[in-house]
Amino acid sequence: MTLAGALEAAEAAAPVESLDVVARMLKEHLGAASVSFLITDFTGSSVVRLGAADSVETDEPAHRIPLRGTLYDDVIRSQQPQVEHRGENRLVRVLAPVTNRGDAIGLLELFLPAPPGAEVMREIGETAHALAYIVIANRSHTDVYQWGRRTKPLSLAAEIQHRLLPTSLACEAAQFAVAGALEPADHVGGDTFDYVIDRDTVQLSVTDAMGHDVDAALLATLVVGALRRARRAGADLAEQAHQADRAMHDHGRSGYVTGQLLRISLINGETEFVNAGHPWPLRMRDGEVQEIVPKVDLPFGLGAQVSQANAYRVQTLDLCPGDRLVMLTDGMLERNAENLDLSDLIIRTRALHPREAARTLVKAIVDAGHGHLDDDATVMCLDWRGVHNSERDAAHGADLTDASQPSRTRPPAPG
Numbered sequence: 001m002t003l004a005g006a007l008e009a010a011e012a013a014a015p016v017e018s019l020d021v022v023a024r025m026l027k028e029h030l031g032a033a034s035v036s037f038l039i040t041d042f043t044g045s046s047v048v049r050l051g052a053a054d055s056v057e058t059d060e061p062a063h064r065i066p067l068r069g070t071l072y073d074d075v076i077r078s079q080q081p082q083v084e085h086r087g088e089n090r091l092v093r094v095l096a097p098v099t100n101r102g103d104a105i106g107l108l109e110l111f112l113p114a115p116p117g118a119e120v121m122r123e124i125g126e127t128a129h130a131l132a133y134i135v136i137a138n139r140s141h142t143d144v145y146q147w148g149r150r151t152k153p154l155s156l157a158a159e160i161q162h163r164l165l166p167t168s169l170a171c172e173a174a175q176f177a178v179a180g181a182l183e184p185a186d187h188v189g190g191d192t193f194d195y196v197i198d199r200d201t202v203q204l205s206v207t208d209a210m211g212h213d214v215d216a217a218l219l220a221t222l223v224v225g226a227l228r229r230a231r232r233a234g235a236d237l238a239e240q241a242h243q244a245d246r247a248m249h250d251h252g253r254s255g256y257v258t259g260q261l262l263r264i265s266l267i268n269g270e271t272e273f274v275n276a277g278h279p280w281p282l283r284m285r286d287g288e289v290q291e292i293v294p295k296v297d298l299p300f301g302l303g304a305q306v307s308q309a310n311a312y313r314v315q316t317l318d319l320c321p322g323d324r325l326v327m328l329t330d331g332m333l334e335r336n337a338e339n340l341d342l343s344d345l346i347i348r349t350r351a352l353h354p355r356e357a358a359r360t361l362v363k364a365i366v367d368a369g370h371g372h373l374d375d376d377a378t379v380m381c382l383d384w385r386g387v388h389n390s391e392r393d394a395a396h397g398a399d400l401t402d403a404s405q406p407s408r409t410r411p412p413a414p415g
Helices: 003-012 015-030 071-078 118-138 144-149 156-164 213-232 237-251 342-348 354-368 389-394
Strands: 034-040 046-050 082-084 092-100 103-112 170-172 176-183 191-197 201-209 257-265 271-276 282-285 288-292 324-328 377-384
Touching: 003 015, 003 118, 015 034, 015 103, 015 118, 034 144, 046 144, 071 082, 071 092, 071 103, 092 118, 103 118, 103 170, 156 191, 156 213, 176 191, 176 201, 176 354, 191 213, 191 377, 201 213, 201 324, 201 377, 213 237, 213 257, 237 257, 237 271, 257 324, 282 342, 288 342, 324 342, 324 354, 342 354, 354 377
Parallel strands: none
Antiparallel strands: 034 046, 034 103, 082 092, 092 103, 170 176, 176 377, 191 201, 201 257, 257 271, 282 288, 282 324, 324 377
């Protein structure tokens, strides 16, 4: 049972059966009573057991196992394997995280006849690591993984919205960790978030389309497509914003989309920022949360009335190693959440991975609305770890501007 062998067996199987093949190999190798894979749902609040391929009925809702207060939750949050032994003559349960670059894809669960030794735990860990790559390699070829991630049917608008999100909702690198979470409203409002890592930069965006349901989802599709097209063509932030605005002007009818674009150099840590009529981000530094107060430009779809040279201003943002930056949409500030102190919650979740912190923040908004949202609630959480001092000193870095002020609840009207 080797990592190479598991990957080779999975590749030889049909995409829908790749996990089952590896599970059978591990079961036979360790003499396990059972081996299964559990995938996390879209919200990160539950897992779904993916059984043998011929037992998955994808025309039925996936069976949801809530995470709160379970060993599953402990393993996902800690990202450490756990062994549960309830006494003699009882099977031993082993759980290992299936994670790739901070994206908690799911869990590997085994029931063994005896407590595992160090070598067996190493093999289980390697197999769980391999499963992450197997899921990533096969999820674009089958709907089984998508079926497992949705524990309730999605509306057409929500289906479009989810397809706009990055494939992995979290990512880690030496310089940073980033994660996003989105909870659609009862009538979807068109929120999206995105990120990409290039050789020398990481870029993030959060957008919020005006309106609800499919109309909002179509506006979101237009802006995300324009931003990605410009970004992939090598455009800077100002040009990305301009092209998103132009796409809205040409094709978005009377709608508009607010947004924030962020680009951080992985060489010297310099940070550029564009705000298109969007709620201000929050930055936690040394246990204190402040609201970053940038210059606010017009939302995409309204900026074409201004000359291209002046439409979107690229600003600097002060980001230091150890900072946590939270970008959000106005659904996080909705009326039912007025009594929720987001700054305090960000402080209380500072020890959590950005993945868990983002989910906790969104869940707090959902709870404040008693399970119902009037607008989508979206958060992106970035932990900046910084670059090597030698790299930073070698760069001809700019004097970054700290535009932070004590926290307020809403940005001024754009313009």
